[in-house]
Amino acid sequence: MSDHLKWRTSSYSDSEGSNCMEVASSPRIIHVRDSKLGPTGSWFRVRGSAWAASLAHAAGDGAGCGGLRNAG
Template identity: 55%
Template sequence: MSEPLAWFKSSYSDSQGGECLEVAVYPHTTYVRDSKLGAGSPRFAVLADAWAAFLAYAAREA
């Protein structure tokens, strides 16, 4: 991947600096990192199908 990722926070995040994750979507992959650490944060990659399944599960359990 040669292009920088465009990170965004959840719409549930606020400006108080609380615990939050950021995600970036790149074709077929979603990257996740800790927003408090910014660019220096470790990140992990999740395949698009697995991310969609996680979101569907989270929406059911919310």
């Protein structure tokens, strides 16, 4: 299934080939992989709602994460 997805590289990935994360979306699932491992490497998938909550938490607003906020 991975070969039918349109993968996008994170805007935070650097041009040196490290810290590379790629994502591909389908109707309700987000697929995530490490681009250094190539298309045959392992990847995981999460529900779109869980991905959105993770991004909100990483951004520090805590939305969708049970009201948790960054302690920093």
